[in-house]
Amino acid sequence: MIWRLYLQFLKFGAFTFGGGWSIVAQMKELYVEREKNITDEELLDMTSIGRSLPGTMIGNIAMFYGHRQAGFFGGVACMFGMITVPMIVLIAITTFYTAFQSNIWVASAMKGVRTAVAPVILSALMGMVKSAFKIPPCFVIALAMFILFFFFNVSCVWLVVIGAVLGLIMCEYYERRRGIDVTA
Amino acid sequence: MLLLELFWSFVKIGFTSFGGLSMIPLISSEMISHNWMNAHEVSDIVAIAEMTPGPLGLNCATFAGMRAAGLAGAIVANIGALAPTFTLCFAAAVFFEHFNRNKRLAQIMTGVRPACVGMVAGVVIQLALANYADSAGGVHVPSLILGLINLILLMKFKISIPKVILFSALMGVILFGVIGL
Numbered sequence: 001m002i003w004r005l006y007l008q009f010l011k012f013g014a015f016t017f018g019g020g021w022s023i024v025a026q027m028k029e030l031y032v033e034r035e036k037n038i039t040d041e042e043l044l045d046m047t048s049i050g051r052s053l054p055g056t057m058i059g060n061i062a063m064f065y066g067h068r069q070a071g072f073f074g075g076v077a078c079m080f081g082m083i084t085v086p087m088i089v090l091i092a093i094t095t096f097y098t099a100f101q102s103n104i105w106v107a108s109a110m111k112g113v114r115t116a117v118a119p120v121i122l123s124a125l126m127g128m129v130k131s132a133f134k135i136p137p138c139f140v141i142a143l144a145m146f147i148l149f150f151f152f153n154v155s156c157v158w159l160v161v162i163g164a165v166l167g168l169i170m171c172e173y174y175e176r177r178r179g180i181d182v183t184a
Numbered sequence: 185m186l187l188l189e190l191f192w193s194f195v196k197i198g199f200t201s202f203g204g205l206s207m208i209p210l211i212s213s214e215m216i217s218h219n220w221m222n223a224h225e226v227s228d229i230v231a232i233a234e235m236t237p238g239p240l241g242l243n244c245a246t247f248a249g250m251r252a253a254g255l256a257g258a259i260v261a262n263i264g265a266l267a268p269t270f271t272l273c274f275a276a277a278v279f280f281e282h283f284n285r286n287k288r289l290a291q292i293m294t295g296v297r298p299a300c301v302g303m304v305a306g307v308v309i310q311l312a313l314a315n316y317a318d319s320a321g322g323v324h325v326p327s328l329i330l331g332l333i334n335l336i337l338l339m340k341f342k343i344s345i346p347k348v349i350l351f352s353a354l355m356g357v358i359l360f361g362v363i364g365l
Contacts, residue, residue, distance in 0.1 A: 014237055052293050053276060054199045055268030056239045063269050067277035075277060079269060083262060086238020090246035091258060093232055098251070105361050110228055112356015115327045116349050117227040118312040119335035120234060124205050125304050132297035141295060145302030149209060150309060156210035159299050160200040167295020183290035
């Protein structure tokens with residue numbers, strides 16, 4: 001059972017490019033539609049909780065599914081299955097990168113690639129904006145954290161903790177004083 | 185000692201990241217402050233991680249770990265980045281029913297998400313400052329123009345990220361390698 005989970009996630013991991021959504025789609029096809037181990041709704045629950053817990057979303061989802069099927073070691077098997085192929089690929093690329101970093105052609109290609117990095121992050125950031133600003137004070141938090149991060153080099157660890165505390169305070173305030181449930 | 189530092193860095197990164205890009209600001213500051221990478225290399229790893237299979241955060245962990253301390257570094261960094269999954273997520277799996285649609289968690293995320301937007305916006309500017317600069321510290325115009333083209337391809341024409349990165353690599357070879365800008 002554990003070996004089988006490992007191999008299934010090995011395959012998922014090999015075909016996950018960019019975001020983690022393709023792994024959710026693959027899990028849906030195999031576990032919901034073919035094996036019928038879990039329902040669509042359970043997968044959605046795993047995804048939404050996996051996403052709101054810290055860490056890698058896919059790692060968290062792998063842990064949820066594996067734990068459900070075969071306990072802690074099932075979860076660990078899914079997790080390691082998922083990272084095996086990406087890790088081997090990355091180790092090969094890093095070795096190559098380190099060896100050829102100063103090669104003129106590799107260096108020119110990487111210089112081109114670097115121009116795409118800020119646009120790539122920016123476009124993904126635009127996707128985040130919609131769900132991030134549920135109530136007006138969220139804009140203030142984003143601006144304040146930007147200033148603390150960019151101008152004062154405050155550690156991201158603290159910024160996340162501050163954000164979490166402010167989230168609790170804001171939501172409670174909205175609910176008690178204005179009767180609005182922000183989380184609904 | 186180096187391995188322990190690497191592990192601890194990625195434990196911090198793991199516990200304060202909430203999906204995909206939110207890892208990048210802390211990865212960037214941890215890598216640069218420990219002198220494990222410079223801003224260019226952080227950009228490279230973001231691009232490489234987007235192009236290869238697997239989650240972005242773990243790909244960054246493998247790359248950074250390899251660069252800092254070889255194969256052992258890569259393994260240690262991955263385990264560090266997965267620490268929240270081993271602990272918090274495992275606990276959540278045990279109490280799955282209770283965790284389901286947990287209200288406190290949703291309240292926390294209401295504050296954490298905009299905080300992540302702020303930090304990611306900060307890291308975009310940091311990387312842009314490094315990537316569009318020439319060796320003298322001014323603006324490198326060809327890079328900036330290529331960057332704007334990339335932005336339009338992504339946002340207006342919805343070209344996928346791997347394709348845009350591949351296109352940039354090709355343009356880089358032509359512009360900086362063949363023509364020598």
